[in-house]
Amino acid sequence: MLDYVNIIVKSIFVENMIFAYFLGMCSYLAVSKSVKTASGLGAAVIFVLVVTVPVNYLLENYVLAEGALEWLDASYGINGDNTMDLSFLSFIMFIAVVASIVQLVEMIVEKFAPALYGALGIFLPLIAVNCSILGGALFMQERQYASIGEATAFAFGSGIGWWLAIVALAAIREKIRYSNVPAPLRGLGITFIITGLMGIAFMAFLGIKL
Amino acid sequence: MSTQKESLFSKKNMKLIKDPLNDSNPISIQVLGICSALAITIMLENAFVMSMSVLFVLIMANVVVSLIRNLIPDKIRIIVQLVIVATLVITVDQILKAYVYEVSKQLSVFVGLIITNCIIMGRLEAFALGNKPGPAFLDAIGNAFGYTWILLVVGFVREVFGSGSVWGIKFIPDSWLIDNGGFYEHNGLMLLSPIALFLVASVIWVQRSKNRKLIEEN
Numbered sequence: 001m002l003d004y005v006n007i008i009v010k011s012i013f014v015e016n017m018i019f020a021y022f023l024g025m026c027s028y029l030a031v032s033k034s035v036k037t038a039s040g041l042g043a044a045v046i047f048v049l050v051v052t053v054p055v056n057y058l059l060e061n062y063v064l065a066e067g068a069l070e071w072l073d074a075s076y077g078i079n080g081d082n083t084m085d086l087s088f089l090s091f092i093m094f095i096a097v098v099a100s101i102v103q104l105v106e107m108i109v110e111k112f113a114p115a116l117y118g119a120l121g122i123f124l125p126l127i128a129v130n131c132s133i134l135g136g137a138l139f140m141q142e143r144q145y146a147s148i149g150e151a152t153a154f155a156f157g158s159g160i161g162w163w164l165a166i167v168a169l170a171a172i173r174e175k176i177r178y179s180n181v182p183a184p185l186r187g188l189g190i191t192f193i194i195t196g197l198m199g200i201a202f203m204a205f206l207g208i209k210l
Numbered sequence: 211m212s213t214q215k216e217s218l219f220s221k222k223n224m225k226l227i228k229d230p231l232n233d234s235n236p237i238s239i240q241v242l243g244i245c246s247a248l249a250i251t252i253m254l255e256n257a258f259v260m261s262m263s264v265l266f267v268l269i270m271a272n273v274v275v276s277l278i279r280n281l282i283p284d285k286i287r288i289i290v291q292l293v294i295v296a297t298l299v300i301t302v303d304q305i306l307k308a309y310v311y312e313v314s315k316q317l318s319v320f321v322g323l324i325i326t327n328c329i330i331m332g333r334l335e336a337f338a339l340g341n342k343p344g345p346a347f348l349d350a351i352g353n354a355f356g357y358t359w360i361l362l363v364v365g366f367v368r369e370v371f372g373s374g375s376v377w378g379i380k381f382i383p384d385s386w387l388i389d390n391g392g393f394y395e396h397n398g399l400m401l402l403s404p405i406a407l408f409l410v411a412s413v414i415w416v417q418r419s420k421n422r423k424l425i426e427e428n
Contacts, residue, residue, distance in 0.1 A: 025244040026328040091322050092296040099289050131245045131326045138319035184418035187426030188241060189411045196407035
């Protein structure tokens with residue numbers, strides 16, 4: 001149990017998607033003008049990450065990785081005669097999974113939870129091409145989590161971290177309207193600087209050993 | 211047809227190349243493709259390899275999508291584009307792993323993330339779907355170089371002040387360092403990721419001070 005908590009805390013604060021890796025910056029900068037829409041997009045990112053990362057985890061461990069096809073026949077196993085390493089296909093498989101799951105989720109949510117669709121609807125299609133979703137899958141592959149539970153915990157933590165970052169930025173941007181920013185820095189420039197300062201603040205968490 | 215055919219290097223087409231270098235730069239004005247631009251600019255070499263990968267993928271994807279633009283059903287165009295881009299990125303990834311393995315290790319997941327790089331999807335959606343292959347090719351070159359020069363500037367500044375070298379060649383002798391009894395110390399801040407944001411903000415500041423039309427509302 002503690003393992004899961006560790007992974008979640010680590011992926012929210014220490015390895016924050018935005019402040020440590022800059023993933024999903026495009027929508028982070030574009031949709032952070034008001035707290036309400038930012039929070040909606042953040043919730044959609046959490047949701048899609050939690051759905052896609054476990055699916056990609058299964059795909060990685062039962063189809064793509066070296067010797068992962070062992071369940072078909074022992075000779076495909078890691079010491080078999082026909083060992084296959086399909087990991088070069090992982091980009092195309094992951095992005096196909098993400099794009100189709102997003103489409104599917106959109107249809108299911110529209111049918112069964114119209115209220116949720118109203119809140120997330122416009123953001124869902126955007127998310128298929130959000131770097132943080134594919135980034136989540138690729139980090140999952142790189143870090144080799146031991147079980148599907150750990151991969152899900154990582155996805156949940158990263159999503160929360162992304163949500164936290166965009167809501168915090170939106171709150172600051174709502175207030176910054178009242179300050180006198182140098183004209184050429186207004187809008188995009190000052191947002192970059194704020195994000196940088198927030199990133200430096202988040203580095204305080206780097207010392208935490210989990 | 212052929213007599214009225216517009217030359218590939220007409221004034222209008224040259225504008226496609228020139229505009230993204232400055233007034234509609236993908237990074238500093240259109241805010242596309244920031245993710246990778248910031249994470250991999252610690253060394254000039256990484257920034258260069260990344261730019262060349264994006265250049266290749268963007269040109270090929272723009273031309274291919276533009277060639278088959280009338281065949282793609284509108285509803286599934288995003289998936290079609292993603293598949294084309296993903297195929298190109300796999301090619302790039304395999305080539306990098308074969309020839310510059312060290313750099314490819316350092317770029318880690320960011321090569322794969324070229325797939326979701328907003329510059330590529332943005333240009334495919336905004337330009338390639340509605341234009342002929344010739345202009346799409348020029349548009350890709352313009353945008354890729356607009357991306358490249360910002361990456362190279364940020365990578366250069368970070369490497370010079372952060373590690374005292376250019377392209378991996380040290381120009382500050384070790385005897386100057388404080389650890390060895392000298393007077394100089396590298397600026398460790400330059401190696402941290404947030405500094406890239408400040409550098410891009412400075413580029414934006416300079417660019418918008420020169421061309422005041424680009425200034426936004428708060």
